[in-house]
Amino acid sequence: MxxxxxxxxxxxxxxxxxxxxxxxxxxxxxxxxxxxxxxxxxxxxxxxxxxxxxxxxxxxxxxxxxxxxxxxxxxxxxxxxxxxxxxxxxxxxxxxxxxxxxxxxxxxxxxxxxxxxxxxxxxxxxxxxxxxxxxxxxxxxxxxxxxxxxxxxxxxxxxxxxxxxxxxxxxxxxxxxxxxxxxxxxxxxxxxxxxxxxxxxxxxxxxxxxxxxxxxxxxxxxxxxxxxxxxxxxxxxxxxxxxxxxxxxxxxxxxxxxxxxxxxxxxxNMVTVDGTKMGKSLNNFINLKQVFAGSHERLSKAYDPLAVRMLILNSHYRSPLDFSDAALSAAESGLDKISSAVKAVRRAAEKAPEGEMNPKVQKQLEGLRHRFEKAMNDDFNTSVALSVLYELVKLAEKEAGKANRASLNAVDELFSSLGGDVLGVVRESYPEDSKALTDLADYLMQDVIEKRAKARAEKNFQEADRIRDEMAKFGVTFKDTPNGTEWVMQ
Ligand SMILES: [Zn+2]
CATH class of the missing domain: 3.40.50.620 (HUPs)
Known part of the structure; x- marks a missing residue:
C-alpha cells in the first residue's frame, strides 16, 4: 500500500x-x-x-x-x-x-x-x-x-x-x-x-x-x-x-x-458560499476572523476554528467546498462528538483498572488504522479518513466504561495519531480537562452522589430521578458498582 x-x-x-x-x-x-x-x-x-x-x-x-x-x-x-x-x-x-x-x-x-x-x-x-x-x-x-x-x-x-x-x-x-x-x-x-x-x-x-x-x-x-x-x-x-x-x-x-x-x-478546488462564488460585491465574502467571532450576517454564531477545519476535511481537496452556516454548524457538531469521545476515553483511562491490552480491541484499532491509511493513500481522501475516525468514536464510546487502562490508552493513542497528528482536529489536551478541574468536579460530585443515595435510601425516587436528570444535562451519568457509585461524563 x-x-x-x-x-x-x-x-x-x-x-x-x-x-x-x-x-x-x-x-x-x-x-x-x-x-x-x-x-x-x-x-x-x-x-x-x-x-x-x-x-x-x-x-x-x-x-x-x-x-x-x-x-x-x-x-x-x-x-x-x-x-x-x-x-x-x-x-x-x-x-x-x-x-x-x-x-x-x-x-x-x-x-x-x-x-x-x-x-x-x-x-x-x-x-x-x-x-x-x-x-x-x-x-x-x-x-x-x-x-x-x-x-x-x-x-x-x-x-x-x-x-x-x-x-x-x-x-x-x-x-x-x-x-x-x-x-x-x-x-x-x-x-x-x-x-x-x-x-x-x-x-x-x-x-x-x-x-x-x-x-x-x-x-x-x-x-x-x-x-x-x-x-x-x-x-x-x-x-x-x-x-x-x-x-x-x-x-x-x-x-x-x-x-x-x-x-x-x-x-x-475553490470555495463557494451558499452555492455562489465568493465576491466582495455579493456580500458573501467571509474572512476567517468573522467566522471565529460570528460577526458576519450570514453566520448565526461564533465558531470554533477547528469546525472550519472539519468542514474542509469533509470534502476532498480537489472538490469544491460549499460553505454555509448550516454546514459549518454540522461540522462543529461532528467536532464536538470527536472531542467528547477523546475526553471520555482519557478520563476513563485514569480510573480504569490495570491489565493486558485486550486483543480484540487491538485488532479493531489496527483495522481502523489500516483503513485510515488506505483512504489517505488514495490522494489524501480526508472525507473517508474522517468516517474512519467516527468509527473510532463509536469504539471509544463502547469501551470507555469497561476496558482496562492499556486498551483505553491505545484508543487514545490512535485518536492522537490519526485525528491529532494527521487531521489536526484532536487536541493534545483540552483545557477544561486539566487535573485541577477534574479533581474539583470529583470533590463536588461526592455531594451529589450522597444526596442521590440518601433519596434512594428513603425511597424518594422522585428526588433521585430529579438528580439523575439534572446531571444528565451536563452529560453526567451514574454507575453503581460494588465499591459505590461512580460518575462518568460523556
Ligand atoms: Zn506561486
Whole structure:
C-alpha cells in the first residue's frame, strides 16, 4: 500500500516517489498579504497542511516552503492594473511594507487557530529581489526574455512546453486575450518578469533595466529553486493559480535549468458560499476572523476554528467546498462528538483498572488504522479518513466504561495519531480537562452522589430521578458498582 497522488500535470493518479529517497520538498503558493485571510485561504492552506502532515506521518523528512507575496501581484492577471499591496496601502494611508507586516501576522494568527502547522520556510518576495534579477538576466541571455522600455517580458514562443500544465496552446491563449495594439509585448501571451516603475510608485528597486519591480510569477520560481533545488517533489496551490501563474513558473524555471521544475503538481478546488462564488460585491465574502467571532450576517454564531477545519476535511481537496452556516454548524457538531469521545476515553483511562491490552480491541484499532491509511493513500481522501475516525468514536464510546487502562490508552493513542497528528482536529489536551478541574468536579460530585443515595435510601425516587436528570444535562451519568457509585461524563 503506497501513497498515490493526483498529478495535475499528467492528469493521472501516480505512485508517489520522491526525488531523493526519504525526503520531500514541497512548495505551496502563499497569500498576497493585503487583507485578512478568508475562507478560500482556509481551504487551500488546511488542505496542504494535511498533505504535509500525512507525508510526515509516512516517515518522510519534509521541507515545506510557503511564500509570502508582498510585491508584484497586480490587480489584473494580464500584467495590467496596480500592485494589490500598493492599492490597499494607499487606501489605508500606510506604507506597503507596514501593511504586509500587519497582514502577514494576521494570516499566521488565523492559520494557527485552524491548527495549520507553520511552514519550515516562509520567504518574502521583497527579500529576494537580487535573486529575481539574476534569473531574469539568465533568461535574457538564453534568448527567452526581452527588454522593452525598462520592462522585461518572457517570450512564450521560445518555450515549447508553455501550456502543458493548463492544457492550453498558444492559439487558444490568443483567442482568449485582449489584443492591445499599444502593447509592448511581442506576443499577447508573453508575461512580465520585470515592470518599469513610474517615479511615484512606492515599491521599486534598481535593476539593469532601470527602476522597477518584479512580476508576481517570478518570485515562486526563484524561491522554490533557492530553498528546494531545481526540481522539487510537490508544488501546490489553488486551482485558480494553474493558469497563468503556475504555467509561467514552469516556463521561467525550465527555460533556464532545462530540467523538470516540479514532479507532482497539486491543486485544491475553490470555495463557494451558499452555492455562489465568493465576491466582495455579493456580500458573501467571509474572512476567517468573522467566522471565529460570528460577526458576519450570514453566520448565526461564533465558531470554533477547528469546525472550519472539519468542514474542509469533509470534502476532498480537489472538490469544491460549499460553505454555509448550516454546514459549518454540522461540522462543529461532528467536532464536538470527536472531542467528547477523546475526553471520555482519557478520563476513563485514569480510573480504569490495570491489565493486558485486550486483543480484540487491538485488532479493531489496527483495522481502523489500516483503513485510515488506505483512504489517505488514495490522494489524501480526508472525507473517508474522517468516517474512519467516527468509527473510532463509536469504539471509544463502547469501551470507555469497561476496558482496562492499556486498551483505553491505545484508543487514545490512535485518536492522537490519526485525528491529532494527521487531521489536526484532536487536541493534545483540552483545557477544561486539566487535573485541577477534574479533581474539583470529583470533590463536588461526592455531594451529589450522597444526596442521590440518601433519596434512594428513603425511597424518594422522585428526588433521585430529579438528580439523575439534572446531571444528565451536563452529560453526567451514574454507575453503581460494588465499591459505590461512580460518575462518568460523556
Ligand atoms: Zn506561486
Amino acid at each position: 503506497s501513497l498515490k497522488i493526483y498529478n495535475s500535470l499528467t492528469r493521472e493518479k501516480e505512485s508517489f516517489k520522491p526525488i531523493n529517497e526519504g525526503s520531500v520538498g514541497m512548495y505551496v503558493c502563499g497569500p498576497t498579504v493585503y487583507g485578512d485571510a478568508h475562507l478560500g485561504h482556509a481551504k487551500s492552506y488546511v488542505s496542504f497542511d494535511i498533505i504535509a502532515r500525512y507525508i510526515e506521518y509516512l516517515g518522510y523528512d519534509l521541507t515545506y516552503v510557503q511564500n509570502i507575496t508582498d510585491v508584484g501581484h497586480l490587480t489584473d492577471d494580464a500584467d495590467e492594473g496596480e500592485d494589490k499591496l500598493a492599492v490597499a496601502a494607499k487606501k489605508q494611508k500606510k506604507h506597503p511594507m507596514a501593511l504586509a507586516e500587519y497582514y502577514t501576522a494576521s494570516y499566521f494568527e488565523d492559520m494557527d487557530k485552524l491548527n495549520c502547522r507553520r511552514p519550515d520556510i516562509s520567504p518574502r518576495a521583497t527579500g529576494h529581489i537580487p535573486e529575481q534579477i539574476e534569473l531574469i538576466e539568465k533568461l535574457i541571455d538564453a534568448g527567452h526574455a526581452y527588454e522593452v522600455n525598462g520592462s522585461v517580458y518572457f517570450d512564450v514562443t521560445s518555450f515549447k512546453g508553455y501550456g502543458k500544465l493548463s492544457g492550453r496552446n498558444l492559439e487558444d491563449m490568443l483567442s482568449g486575450t485582449r489584443v492591445d495594439v499599444k502593447s509592448e509585448k511581442k506576443h499577447p501571451a508573453d508575461f512580465a518578469l520585470w515592470k518599469k516603475a513610474e517615479p511615484n510608485h512606492i515599491m521599486q528597486w534598481k535593476s539593469p533595466w532601470g527602476m522597477g519591480y518584479p512580476g508576481w510569477h517570478l518570485e515562486c520560481s526563484v524561491m522554490s529553486m533557492k530553498y528546494l533545488g531545481d526540481t522539487i517533489d510537490i508544488h501546490g496551490g489553488g486551482l485558480e493559480n494553474k493558469f497563468p501563474h503556475h504555467e509561467c513558473e514552469i516556463a521561467q524555471s525550465e527555460a533556464v535549468t532545462e530540467c523538470p521544475f516540479v514532479k507532482y503538481w497539486l491543486h485544491n
